[in-house]
Amino acid sequence: MTFAFDLLLALSLLWSAWRTLATPRLDRAIVLFIIFGLLMSLAWARLAASDIGLAEAAIGAGLTGALLLDAYGVLGRRRGAP
Amino acid sequence: MKRFSLVVLVLSLASAFVFFLGGAMLELGPTAIDLRAPVAAHLAESGVTHPVTAVLLNYRGYDTLLEIAVLLLALLAILAVVGRAPASPTRAAHPVLQALARLAVPLMVVVAVYLLWAGAFRPGGAFQAGAVLAAAAVLLHLVGLLPGWSRPRLGLRIGLAAGFALFLAVAAGLLTQGSLLQYPPAAAGVLILLIESGLTVSLALILAGLFLFLSCEAEA
Amino acid sequence: MSTGFIFALTGAILFAAGVAGVVLIGHLLRRILAFNLMGSGAFLVLVGLAQRQDVVDPVPQAMVLTGIVVAVAATALALALVRKLHTLTGQLELPDDVDA
Amino acid sequence: MLEPLFDPLVWLILLPLTWAMLAFVLGPGRGAWLAIAGLATQCWLAFVLAQTVGAGGVANHVVGGWGAPLGIDLAVDGLSAAMLLLTQAVALPLAIYARSYFKSDDPAGTWFWPLMGFLIAGLNALFVSADLFNLYVTLELVGLAAVGLVAAGGGAQQVAAALRYLFATLVGSGAYLLGVALIYGAYGTVSISTLLPLVTNDTPLLVWIAGGLMVSGLMLKTALFPFHFWLPPAHGGAPAPVSALLSALVVKASFYLILRLWLGPLQTVLPAFAWLLAMLGAAAIFWGSWQAIRAVKLKRLIAYSTVAQLGYLFLIFPLLAGHGALEAGVMQIFAHGLAKAGMFAAAGVLIKATGQDTVAGLAGAVERLPVTMFAFGLAGMTLMGLPPSSGFLAKWLIIEAALAQGYWIIAVVVLAGGLMAAVYVLRVLRQAFLLTPASATLTPVPRMLEWSAFVLAAASVLLGLRGVELMQLLGAMA
Numbered sequence: 098m099t100f101a102f103d104l105l106l107a108l109s110l111l112w113s114a115w116r117t118l119a120t121p122r123l124d125r126a127i128v129l130f131i132i133f134g135l136l137m138s139l140a141w142a143r144l145a146a147s148d149i150g151l152a153e154a155a156i157g158a159g160l161t162g163a164l165l166l167d168a169y170g171v172l173g174r175r176r177g178a179p
Numbered sequence: 180m181k182r183f184s185l186v187v188l189v190l191s192l193a194s195a196f197v198f199f200l201g202g203a204m205l206e207l208g209p210t211a212i213d214l215r216a217p218v219a220a221h222l223a224e225s226g227v228t229h230p231v232t233a234v235l236l237n238y239r240g241y242d243t244l245l246e247i248a249v250l251l252l253a254l255l256a257i258l259a260v261v262g263r264a265p266a267s268p269t270r271a272a273h274p275v276l277q278a279l280a281r282l283a284v285p286l287m288v289v290v291a292v293y294l295l296w297a298g299a300f301r302p303g304g305a306f307q308a309g310a311v312l313a314a315a316a317v318l319l320h321l322v323g324l325l326p327g328w329s330r331p332r333l334g335l336r337i338g339l340a341a342g343f344a345l346f347l348a349v350a351a352g353l354l355t356q357g358s359l360l361q362y363p364p365a366a367a368g369v370l371i372l373l374i375e376s377g378l379t380v381s382l383a384l385i386l387a388g389l390f391l392f393l394s395c396e397a398e399a
Numbered sequence: 400m401s402t403g404f405i406f407a408l409t410g411a412i413l414f415a416a417g418v419a420g421v422v423l424i425g426h427l428l429r430r431i432l433a434f435n436l437m438g439s440g441a442f443l444v445l446v447g448l449a450q451r452q453d454v455v456d457p458v459p460q461a462m463v464l465t466g467i468v469v470a471v472a473a474t475a476l477a478l479a480l481v482r483k484l485h486t487l488t489g490q491l492e493l494p495d496d497v498d499a
Numbered sequence: 500m501l502e503p504l505f506d507p508l509v510w511l512i513l514l515p516l517t518w519a520m521l522a523f524v525l526g527p528g529r530g531a532w533l534a535i536a537g538l539a540t541q542c543w544l545a546f547v548l549a550q551t552v553g554a555g556g557v558a559n560h561v562v563g564g565w566g567a568p569l570g571i572d573l574a575v576d577g578l579s580a581a582m583l584l585l586t587q588a589v590a591l592p593l594a595i596y597a598r599s600y601f602k603s604d605d606p607a608g609t610w611f612w613p614l615m616g617f618l619i620a621g622l623n624a625l626f627v628s629a630d631l632f633n634l635y636v637t638l639e640l641v642g643l644a645a646v647g648l649v650a651a652g653g654g655a656q657q658v659a660a661a662l663r664y665l666f667a668t669l670v671g672s673g674a675y676l677l678g679v680a681l682i683y684g685a686y687g688t689v690s691i692s693t694l695l696p697l698v699t700n701d702t703p704l705l706v707w708i709a710g711g712l713m714v715s716g717l718m719l720k721t722a723l724f725p726f727h728f729w730l731p732p733a734h735g736g737a738p739a740p741v742s743a744l745l746s747a748l749v750v751k752a753s754f755y756l757i758l759r760l761w762l763g764p765l766q767t768v769l770p771a772f773a774w775l776l777a778m779l780g781a782a783a784i785f786w787g788s789w790q791a792i793r794a795v796k797l798k799r800l801i802a803y804s805t806v807a808q809l810g811y812l813f814l815i816f817p818l819l820a821g822h823g824a825l826e827a828g829v830m831q832i833f834a835h836g837l838a839k840a841g842m843f844a845a846a847g848v849l850i851k852a853t854g855q856d857t858v859a860g861l862a863g864a865v866e867r868l869p870v871t872m873f874a875f876g877l878a879g880m881t882l883m884g885l886p887p888s889s890g891f892l893a894k895w896l897i898i899e900a901a902l903a904q905g906y907w908i909i910a911v912v913v914l915a916g917g918l919m920a921a922v923y924v925l926r927v928l929r930q931a932f933l934l935t936p937a938s939a940t941l942t943p944v945p946r947m948l949e950w951s952a953f954v955l956a957a958a959s960v961l962l963g964l965r966g967v968e969l970m971q972l973l974g975a976m977a
Contacts, residue, residue, distance in 0.1 A: 103402050107409040114413055114436050118420045123428060130432050137439055140409075143402055144446055145455045147302035148231045149463050151294075155310035156471050160386055161435065163317055167394055168428065168478050172485055189422055193415035200411045200681075203705040204404065204448060210687030211697050214458045217569040230457035231464070239461060241562045241571050245624060245636045246465045248516060249643060252617045253472035255523060256647025257479040259610040260658070306464060336524050344520055351513050354504045359513075361564035389475040393482065407684075414677055421670055427662065434669055441677040448684030459683060462632050466676065469639050473669055476643060480650055480662045487655040494659055496732045 103143060110136050124173075127165045134158025226367025228300040235304070236371050240360045244350055247343045247378065254339065254385050257392055258331070272322040280322040287315040295379050299368070305375040309382025316387035320394065327394040339388065342381025346374050403450035410443025425492045427481045431474060438470040507544035507551075508560050508575055511583060511623045514541055519616025530612035531598040538591040538619070545583045552580040553972050560627075567630065567690030574629040574692070577973040578762075581829050582626040582755055584972075589747045589840045589955065590619050596844050596951040597740035600851075606652030607738045614651065618644035618744065625752050631679045631689040631764075634756060635672060642668035642720070645749050648741040649733050660732035667719055667729040671753070674716030681709035682764070694764040702767050710768035713760060714776075720753035723776070723813060724783035727806045731790070735802035739847020742798060743955075746805045747840035751832050754812050758828065761819065773816040780813025781912045788919035792926065796856045797846050800923060801839070804882060807916065808835045811897065814909050818900045826970050827896035833969065834889035834959055838881035841956030845875040848948045852941050858927055863935025870949040872931050877956040879924035881963075884917040889962035 113133040120126050134157045141150035218230050218238065225233040235243055291308040298304030319325035331339065349370055350360045362370055417437025424430050442463045449459040485491060518537035522530025552558055552575055560573040575583070594615070601608025621640030628634045646668065650661035683689050685705050686697050698706075722730035730750070734742045761769045787807030794800035811831050818824035848871045853860045865872045881890035894913050901909035962969070 099402065100400065100405075103405045107405050110409055111412060111416075114416055117432050117436065118416065118424065118429065123426070126429060126432060130435070133436070133439075137443075140406055140443065141446075144406060144450055146231075146446060146460045146463070148304065148307070149442075149446070149460055149467070151302060151307045152310065152464055152467050155307055155314065156386070156467055157435075157439070159314055160310060160317075160390070161471055161474055163314075164390060164393065164475055164478055165428070165431070167390065168482060171482065172428075172491065186423055189419045193419045197411050197415050199704070200708055201408050203703065203708055204407055204411070204451075204684070207448075207451070207685060207703065207705055209452075210685065212568055212687035212693060214568060214687060215454070215456055218457055221565070221569070231460050234457050234461035235464060238563060238565055238569050239458070239571055239633075242462070242465050242633055242636055245621075245633070245640060246468055248519075248617060248620065249469050249636065249640050250472050251520070251523070252614070252640065252643055252647065253476045255610050255613055255617070256476050256643060256650070259614065259647050259651035260476075260479045260483050260661075262606050262609075262652060306468060330527075333524075333526065336526065340520050340524050347513065347516060347520070351509075354506070354509065356564070357503050358560060358564050359509050359562045361562075386471075389471070393475070393479055414673075418670060418673070421666060430666065434666070434673070437670070437673050438676075441673055441680055444677060445680035445683060448680060449687075451684070459680075465636065469636065473639070473643060473665070476646065477662070477665055477669075480646075480658055480665065483650075484655065484658045484662060487658060493663060494655070496660075496663070496728075 106136065106140055106143065110140060124169060127162065127169055130165065131158050131162040134162065224364040224367065226362060226364070226369075226371050227298075229298065229302070231302070232298050232304050232371075236374065237362060237367065240350070244346055244360070247346060247381075250382070250385050251340065251343050254388050254392070257389065261392055276322045277324060280318050280324060284315045284319060287311050287318075291315075291379065291383075295375060298375060299372065305378040305382060308379045310386060312379065312383030313386035313390070316383065317390050320391060325391075328388060328391040331388075335384070338384050339381060342377040342379070345377035349374055401451055401453045403447045403453055405447070406443050407447030407451065410440040410447055413437070413440030413443065415440075427484070427491050427493070431477050431481070434477070435470065435474060438466065442466055506560055507548040508558055508573055508627055511541055511544050511548070512620055512627065514544070515616045515620035515623060519613045519620060522616055523610070523613040527609045528601075528603055531594070534612045534616060535591070535594050535598065537616070538587060538594050541619075541623075542587040542591055545580070545587045548575060549580040549584050549972055552577060568688040568693040571628070571630045571633050572690060572692060573627045575627050578755070578758070578825070578829065579626045581833070581969060581972055582751070583623060585833055585836050586619065586622050586626070586748055588958070589836055590615075590744070592951045592955050593740050593743050593840060593844065596743075596847075596948055599945040599947040600738070600740050600847060608652070610651060611648070611740075614644055614647050615744070618648065618749070622748055622752055626755065629691045631682060631691065635676050635679055638672045638675060638720070638753070638756070641749060641752055642672060645745055648744070649737045653736070656732070657736045660729075660736045663729045664733040667726070671716040671719035674712045674719070678709040678713035678716070681705050681712070685709070691759075691763050698764055698767055700767055706765075707768055710760070710765045713765070714757055714769060714772065717753045717757045718779075721750050721757070721809060722806060723809060724779050724786055724806065727783065727787070730806055731799055731802040734805060735796065735799040739798075739843050739850065742802070743840040743843035743847075746802070746843060747836040750805070750809060751836060754809070754832070761816070770820070773819070776813045776816045777909065780810040783807060783810030783813070784912060784916040785919070788916060788923065791923040792919065795858065797849065797858050797861070797927070798843070798856055800858060800927065801842050801846055804920070804923060805835075805839060807920070808839070808882065811893070811913065811916065814897055814912065815900070817906060818897075818904055818909070821900060821904045823896055823900040823903070826973055827893060827900055829973055830889060830896055830966060830969065831893035833962060834881050834893045837955055837959035837962065838878040838890060841874055841952050841959060842878035842882070844948070844952035844955060845871045845878065848944050848952060849875075851948070852944050853939070854942060858930055861927065861930045862933040863939060864931040866935055867941050868944070868949065870953055872928075874949070874953040874956040875931075876928060877953075877960050879928065881956075881959040883920045883924055887963045888960040889966060890959070892963045892966045
């Protein structure tokens, strides 16, 4: 049972990583990256590493995601009004 | 065509790499050294009861000292890249959002303090606490209650550097004990909590700064 | 197959995909994403491989905490540079390097 | 035994961290004197440490008192002591140079001092560390500081160069980190001294992959051909004091780490790649020199010369099993470090004076800026390998070691590289000896700039006469 869950989680990680790189729209890529980060913190929980899980959720997915979204917003706005 | 062959080349190299690495990982036996035993054996002298915190701030505290230097350095490099930007007007968000933020932020501060205190004996610590505080600052910025930072004034610069300075001072002061960062077992708990408190404040400011300095530049 | 090993293998694939992304993708924001995938892959290998018998090892866990902070520092710097480049040139890809 | 409180080994890390932090708190553009005072003290500390190591073998510092493998050990042998000595000896004149170089309103100088402090701290921490993961953190410290210095206050070209450099350095340290992860998986430790007895001839495949990853990552950071693509724009586009720091020290740090792994925990793995690295080194010498001969811009020329000169370092790997190759490599690190710092510093003066960064714009420079052109010539002498310079000594040692082991092909490469260096150095000097065009105007330059460039270049020549002491220091190996 746990094996099946681990495998599913691993596959979801790979899927979200692949979509992050391959999806044509940048905003979706960033959202997928944040999802990837949240899946990572689940993986850390499965590896009994709650410290990393907390840090990954807060820093990896949260702060990095906010930085990316902010950058995307600004670059998009600039592009809209040249 | 050239582009296509590059893609094929890189992807086949990557697949071969994964194939060999996976095989090599499978054939691995038990390791010659097992650090779990010494980590557990010295836990009583380390000043904390949570093994990860013991590694992070005591056994391998020197890594963490340099890591804070990396973080401070990254902020510094960003300041150097961004250059001078005029302070930007904040975009005021919907009053309901602002009210929600006013409610959420004190809660986040409480969570941060809890995480800091919990780090000594269970998952948590300065990094997570600092990240939550930074998130609170970012939230305040997004709803328009906290302006983006243009240039760090003296007070802010002191705040950004204080955690690192405190860590550095403790590390150097402990040279009197025989070597860098050699905590005396009796005082280890207090010193680690002192360092972590300083780090929480500075980490929060630095992590928030990564966002707020950049955010300011964008609107210039 | 242990949990540790599954995630170590996942990490290896993520690392390879991340490097391939950094090499192949021209768009700079996307490259930053690829770099982060690469870093996450290395972190998973570090903890997963050390815990391949599913016994918790705090040493690599602490190392990964250090690594995550370094990675976010690098990401923020990269974003600052990309934004600056966009301000100066309006481009989100690296221009050709010329000696003139 | 030194008092722990005054252990120079630790203070070589703590001191630059302290002045970097204080310079940041002091604010934009401040901290020059702090840095110069700190670096002067560090020079003295590095000298004391070298003497201790020369007399007593190896200096250690057990951080936290735990000892490897639980804690992190710092260790300084002859090789580390030599690198520390070079770092402080190059950084001090460059700091004096930079103080005059950056005007108070120059945006590139706003955060120069704290960035330089973190860079020097990272380099020193790298040279003393005996723990593979700790080395990763120091690599990132050095890499991010270097990128920050390249990008600071720059235009589009510089920012693009910094981004290219950043991705190269991050992928490089990422590959190194994965290698460390695999080593930890295989042995359960990342301490170099603990690993040494564990490494036997039946190395598992995983450790081979780890070695390949770590060395490829470090090659990318050292800009070994064909991974050199990021170096010319970054080193050629940065302000002169930054170019000098990067070319003289930063690329050497990752090379030092390859050497350290080669002589230490990966000694059963890496020698299999010796001729591959030497071939790439030879290719770097020819390609870098050729590009330098063709370069339009002066600093571009010097940057490509760095690509070529780094090639010599990789020629020593097939020779390391025999005698004298390590001495040859370290002599080349010193020769190129001092000469290239001097040359970039001189180029900075020329660019400031003539207002343009082209080789063609140098006409008449000998008449107007004799000290600077003399410095450029002395540094060029070292790069060409003319006696009595340290460059001559380095090349002589490589050829001697190569011929002693019957590898005459390496000797041929070294001689050919020297000839090509002569072409690009003389190309600059010839232009400088032309008559001043009537239209040329020259901005006056602070004397301090000219003389600090001269000191570095002269040191690169004079070291050739005092090479014996350096060789003796290297005798003190772990």
